[in-house]
Amino acid sequence: MKEYGHEFAEYLYHTPSEYEKNGGLWVIRTGKNKAKPNYQVGPKVIECYSVHAVIKGCVAFTHGDETVYLRKGALFCLYPGLRYSYRLGEDEENLRMYWLAFQGNQAEPLLERIGFSREKPYVTERWMPEHEQAMTHIQDLVRDHAGYDEILLQSKLYQLFESLSRKAGERVFHHGTTDWLEKCIQYMDTHYMEGVTVTDVVEVAGVHRSHVYQECSNVLGLSPMQYLIRLRMKKSAELLKDRGLNITDIALSVGYPDLYSFSRAFSKYYGMSPTQYQKRSTN
Known part of the structure; x- marks a missing residue:
């Protein structure tokens, strides 16, 4: 020195x-x-x-x-x-x-x-x-x-x-939560487009399903299912702005098994069909 x-x-x-x-x-x-x-x-x-x-x-x-x-x-x-x-x-x-x-x-x-x-x-x-x-x-x-x-x-x-x-x-995590809950959140953030379910999230947590629900609700203000839906809906809204993708492509890309289940979930979340949202966002 x-x-x-x-x-x-x-x-x-x-x-x-x-x-x-x-x-x-x-x-x-x-x-x-x-x-x-x-x-x-x-x-x-x-x-x-x-x-x-x-x-x-x-x-x-x-x-x-x-x-x-x-x-x-x-x-x-x-x-x-x-x-x-x-x-x-x-x-x-x-x-x-x-x-x-x-x-x-x-x-x-x-x-x-x-x-x-x-x-x-x-x-x-x-x-x-x-x-x-x-x-x-x-x-x-x-x-x-x-x-x-x-x-x-x-x-x-x-x-x-x-x-x-x-x-x-x-x-020490930025969510101020325990190790297992941080892993759950990271798991959902990473794999939501792959069709993961709440059962998959619970398996990652290694704790009882009701405990996962309670802690996610406390930290995120959403249940695990609601959080997965939010991630998928935000991504699908982003993809709908791309005219090169049809709605079935988008449905399968964000983890839904078919067009019908995606359209139903999207309409419930945004109050309009994917087709209506796409027309509005590209006008």
């Missing part, structure tokens, strides 16, 4: 390739530091997202009107355009941190899975030795400007986010 006015640090900067930018997440910069007694950063704003992990000591992190004292194992996140500052906390032990700055349209959803939000951009008791290994690997790849592997860097980046979204063996 190099000595600076208020810290010893290593700053690693990365210029993402077009391949990386075509993905949902890419590294901008990363690094590590050991704070001096006069350590302070900000107040300022940054242009990207940046997660900082407290490895040792204590940091006083200020966001908005709140200042929190974060110790070993805690993480805090800087959001683009939001004013922040942080400094050495009330601790005689030297502050040490890792950080990772990144961009991409998946950044904020992935941060939510860890437990961050713009209103509460920190979590405690999260950083583990496995995360340090993943971070070190990312930094090694970024350090090797000429020979780094784009796919491996992307893989390690997602691996780090996946492992940070676990706490005490339990996943």
Whole structure:
């Protein structure tokens, strides 16, 4: 690490390739530091997202009107355009941190899975030795400007986010639900066009059918069947705008066994037949 006015640090900067930018997440910069007694950063704003992990000591992190004292194992996140500052906390032990700055349209959803939000951009008791290994690997790849592997860097980046979204063996999901319900929602989102049924969803859940119904209703405001219908109806409405597809093609594409059952479901949902909807949307 190099000595600076208020810290010893290593700053690693990365210029993402077009391949990386075509993905949902890419590294901008990363690094590590050991704070001096006069350590302070900000107040300022940054242009990207940046997660900082407290490895040792204590940091006083200020966001908005709140200042929190974060110790070993805690993480805090800087959001683009939001004013922040942080400094050495009330601790005689030297502050040490890792950080990772990144961009991409998946950044904020992935941060939510860890437990961050713009209103509460920190979590405690999260950083583990496995995360340090993943971070070190990312930094090694970024350090090797000429020979780094784009796919491996992307893989390690997602691996780090996946492992940070676990706490005490339990996943943290943006729906705020248990593991089985998240799997159900992802299953329906992925396979609704393949004619999956509520029975299939219950099998994925591995819990009683009535429990699936209750939890889906609490989280989504819809039963599993209603959620599947909504997914199919939205997709069918989108496909009806394509004059190259006939209505039977669309019915079979969104998981219905025949034109009749599709037309009945569509008319009930939208209050008009698929033919009427298609004429209206293409006029």
